[in-house]
Amino acid sequence: MIFNKEIETMSREEMQALQLKKLKDLVTYVYSNVEFYKKKFDAAGVKPSDIKTLKDISKLPFTTKDEMRETYPYGLLACDPEALKEIHTSSGTTGTPVVAGYTENDRTLWKEVMGRCLAMAGGDEHDVVQNAYGYGMFTGGLGVHYGAEAIGASVLPISSGNTKRQLNFMKDFKSTILTCTPSYSLFMAEVAKEMGMDFREFNLRAGIFGAEPWSDNMRIEIEKKLNLKAYDIYGLTEIIGPGVSCECEAQNGLHINEDYFYPEIINPETGEVLPEGEKGELVFTTLSREGTPIIRYRTRDITWLFRDNCSCGRSTVKMHRLLGRNDDMMILRGVNVFPSQIENVLMRIEETEPHYQIVIDRSTSSLDHVELHVEVEESFFSDETKNLEKIRDMIHEEMKQALGISLDIKLVEPKSIERSMGKAKRVIDKRDIKGEA
Amino acid sequence: MKVKQISVFLENTTGRLAEVTRVLGTGNINLRAISIADTADFGILRLIVDTPEKTMELLKKAGFTAKITEVIGVLVNDKPGGLMKIMDIFNKEGVNIEYLYSSLINEEGDAVIIFRVEDIDHGLGIVEKAGLKAISAF
Numbered sequence: 001m002i003f004n005k006e007i008e009t010m011s012r013e014e015m016q017a018l019q020l021k022k023l024k025d026l027v028t029y030v031y032s033n034v035e036f037y038k039k040k041f042d043a044a045g046v047k048p049s050d051i052k053t054l055k056d057i058s059k060l061p062f063t064t065k066d067e068m069r070e071t072y073p074y075g076l077l078a079c080d081p082e083a084l085k086e087i088h089t090s091s092g093t094t095g096t097p098v099v100a101g102y103t104e105n106d107r108t109l110w111k112e113v114m115g116r117c118l119a120m121a122g123g124d125e126h127d128v129v130q131n132a133y134g135y136g137m138f139t140g141g142l143g144v145h146y147g148a149e150a151i152g153a154s155v156l157p158i159s160s161g162n163t164k165r166q167l168n169f170m171k172d173f174k175s176t177i178l179t180c181t182p183s184y185s186l187f188m189a190e191v192a193k194e195m196g197m198d199f200r201e202f203n204l205r206a207g208i209f210g211a212e213p214w215s216d217n218m219r220i221e222i223e224k225k226l227n228l229k230a231y232d233i234y235g236l237t238e239i240i241g242p243g244v245s246c247e248c249e250a251q252n253g254l255h256i257n258e259d260y261f262y263p264e265i266i267n268p269e270t271g272e273v274l275p276e277g278e279k280g281e282l283v284f285t286t287l288s289r290e291g292t293p294i295i296r297y298r299t300r301d302i303t304w305l306f307r308d309n310c311s312c313g314r315s316t317v318k319m320h321r322l323l324g325r326n327d328d329m330m331i332l333r334g335v336n337v338f339p340s341q342i343e344n345v346l347m348r349i350e351e352t353e354p355h356y357q358i359v360i361d362r363s364t365s366s367l368d369h370v371e372l373h374v375e376v377e378e379s380f381f382s383d384e385t386k387n388l389e390k391i392r393d394m395i396h397e398e399m400k401q402a403l404g405i406s407l408d409i410k411l412v413e414p415k416s417i418e419r420s421m422g423k424a425k426r427v428i429d430k431r432d433i434k435g436e437a
Numbered sequence: 438m439k440v441k442q443i444s445v446f447l448e449n450t451t452g453r454l455a456e457v458t459r460v461l462g463t464g465n466i467n468l469r470a471i472s473i474a475d476t477a478d479f480g481i482l483r484l485i486v487d488t489p490e491k492t493m494e495l496l497k498k499a500g501f502t503a504k505i506t507e508v509i510g511v512l513v514n515d516k517p518g519g520l521m522k523i524m525d526i527f528n529k530e531g532v533n534i535e536y537l538y539s540s541l542i543n544e545e546g547d548a549v550i551i552f553r554v555e556d557i558d559h560g561l562g563i564v565e566k567a568g569l570k571a572i573s574a575f
Contacts, residue, residue, distance in 0.1 A: 376446045383444035383506045
């Protein structure tokens with residue numbers, strides 16, 4: 001079912017007209033209400049009246065994550081603080097948190113876009129949504145909760161953690177849709193196996209997974225282990241939280257709610273806008289936010305935009321699944337490596353599971369020493385050292401083929417790699433790069 | 438007659454072997470034979486115990502990767518040339534041995550040699566044909 005047929009199947013011309021009208025209003029709104037934007041627009045020599053076409057958006061300056069931190073808590077607020085009905089922040093583990101403020105209309109908007117996302121995954125009033133995203137300052141929990149309300153489903157606001165209880169409730173309440181991070185879903189599968197539970201006896205039919213990049217191979221693994229169809233959802237606190245885009249049943253790219261979130265792809269080095277189909281950094285402008293509207297936010301996520309004649313009937317633009325976040329990208333011996341590439345290789349090798357950790361060290365020489373820790377699963381454990389060494393060498397070879405660099409493979413005991421209820425911690429960087437350019 | 442051997446994956450970090458023995462000790466498991474194969478990165482502990490299934494359960498509960506493999510246990514007199522006799526037979530029949538270890542067992546001074554061969558049924562047939570005693574537990 002298409003949640004908002006009028007908008008989601010709109011013709012290109014109508015959509016662009018709607019976006020342009022909203023963009024003009026937005027620019028006027030932030031210019032007169034947010035000192036931060038007024039200063040930036042003035043410095044760039046651009047006025048609200050300069051925005052005559054959608055293409056003119058490229059005249060506006062970008063907003064970065066650092067700027068959002070520097071303006072903590074209310075530097076980007078465009079409304080009276082009393083008009084805020086809900087406040088969320090990013091985790092702030094890497095510094096000052098980023099603030100997202102929602103007016104009543106913003107919350108309605110959030111509910112609308114999340115309703116569309118859940119409907120894209122086939123959700124409706126007959127569903128029981130087990131929402132295992134964390135509830136709290138993190139946008140995941142409440143965002144999905146509002147979406148479940150919007151489609152009229154029952155919602156189990158169980159939040160993340162307490163996995164055994166998750167599985168028991170999943171069975172007892174006959175949950176049909178699971179929402180959590182992809183890595184947590186695989187952890188659930190592991191625990192279910194230990195508990196002697198079989199997902200074929202559950203009622204789950206869809207999983208909506210996000211908040212971290214995951215590969216197509218991981219999707220295959222999740223779908224097999226949890227016996228459901230796995231959908232990718234995308235969002236970020238700076239823009240709204242979850243609900244920016246989601247996959248439909250075609251599972252080929254994420255439809256962007258572009259009437260609210262205007263996407264661009266730019267060259268991350270020059271800032272130049274790239275045409276559809278070209279790979280680059282994803283940039284969003286919130287077209288209707290009242291609390292904390294954002295102009296041209298640089299997400300640091302790498303992907304590309306495309307349009308196809310989607311079998312679901314939606315005409316909204318799609319973004320390809322994330323190739324990785326710029327933040328997650330590691331530069332190992334001068335080669336760019338995304339954790340998702342490593343995950344892909346491990347999923348491809350039949351014997352291995354995607355439980356891994358990367359340890360980077362530069363203590364012994366000037367070259368990065370990169371160790372990939374892979375858990376020894378029962379499926380490939382052998383009483384003979386040569387068999388384990390064979391698998392270790394195979395992982396080494398496959399990684400070299402896929403990444404172009406040689407990693408030291410270390411086989412480790414299962415579960416010695418910390419399991420995550422939220423975003424998995426994949427990389428431990430021990431390099432001391434202070435003082436380096 | 439085959440012997441059930443338990444192998445356990447061990448990371449090369451201090452305390453892992455101690456942890457296994459703690460699990461076995463508190464679980465009241467009696468060890469009959471033990472050997473470790475080690476590489477630079479990891480080790481494989483091989484055990485013969487009195488109650489293999491219970492041992493597996495305890496090890497898995499404690500989070501270890503473990504596996505039961507069948508091996509050949511041959512009873513030999515604890516005298517010079519005891520092992521040589523078996524090796525001669527295996528050699529003649531072209532049996533490839535992956536690894537072996539031994540355990541002293543009874544008052545009569547008999548020893549058990551544990552053999553891991555490529556084709557266990559083939560190896561066992563040869564042992565029995567040669568009139569040697571293969572045991573299933575000890």
